[in-house]
Amino acid sequence: MATKPTYLSAALRHLRKADPVLGGVIADVGPCRLTPAARDTFEALLESIVYQQLNGKAAATIHGRVVAALGGELSPARLRRTPDAPLRGAGLSANKLAAARDLADKCLSGVVPPRRRLEPLPDAEIVARLTQVRGVGEWTAQMFLMFNLARPDVLPAADFGLRKAFGLLYRKNGRLPPPAALERHGRAWAPYRTVASWYLWRRLDTPGRSQASR
Numbered sequence: 001m002a003t004k005p006t007y008l009s010a011a012l013r014h015l016r017k018a019d020p021v022l023g024g025v026i027a028d029v030g031p032c033r034l035t036p037a038a039r040d041t042f043e044a045l046l047e048s049i050v051y052q053q054l055n056g057k058a059a060a061t062i063h064g065r066v067v068a069a070l071g072g073e074l075s076p077a078r079l080r081r082t083p084d085a086p087l088r089g090a091g092l093s094a095n096k097l098a099a100a101r102d103l104a105d106k107c108l109s110g111v112v113p114p115r116r117r118l119e120p121l122p123d124a125e126i127v128a129r130l131t132q133v134r135g136v137g138e139w140t141a142q143m144f145l146m147f148n149l150a151r152p153d154v155l156p157a158a159d160f161g162l163r164k165a166f167g168l169l170y171r172k173n174g175r176l177p178p179p180a181a182l183e184r185h186g187r188a189w190a191p192y193r194t195v196a197s198w199y200l201w202r203r204l205d206t207p208g209r210s211q212a213s214r
Helices: 008-018 020-029 041-051 056-069 076-081 084-089 094-109 123-130 138-147 160-170 179-186 193-205
Strands: none
Touching: 008 020, 008 193, 020 160, 020 193, 041 056, 041 094, 041 138, 056 084, 076 094, 084 094, 123 138, 138 193, 160 179, 160 193
16 A cells, blocks of 8 residues: 655655745645555556556547456566457557556566566666656656655756646746756755655646735
8 A cells, every 4th residue: 555755744844945936835725635645666667658648538548448458467477478469459659568568578678677576776776677667757766756656856957847847936936947956956855855856736726825926
């Protein structure tokens, strides 16, 4: 069962003290509901591949069909044994099918280990391993660190949503900042940049009073 990270209370204390603007966002949004999923590497990355460039409803439908095509067995060995036709029929594009097969191959070869073997590794090594899979970039690897392994200090600075929220909060004109600007400011949030990111995303859902221009 997924559980909330144990570092949340310490993270909130640190972020409120280090950044009053973000502290205002925390007040507006309320308790952090970050609850990483307890899924193995293959299952999580296969879902990420399926969901790429699709809206949530369409992606969920295709993902459900892919799971059915695999007989409910989300394992690299089962995907390797499954012919192309049912997977293409489930809605996977040729590129996504190639990415899924590459994921299965790299899981079976050990390039991408199961979760229990990833957990002791540092963030940078996990990103280096996961991004060897076709169709898995740095952003996808960062999402895996945040929402599957509950790593506390991840800042996906290139993410459009984070940059948009940062512009609204810290720039009076709301202009979209470059990733480097977010990275520089985010040093104050370390070692809890995952939690800061979660609140920036929620800021887009909960427009509050907290912004640089107030």
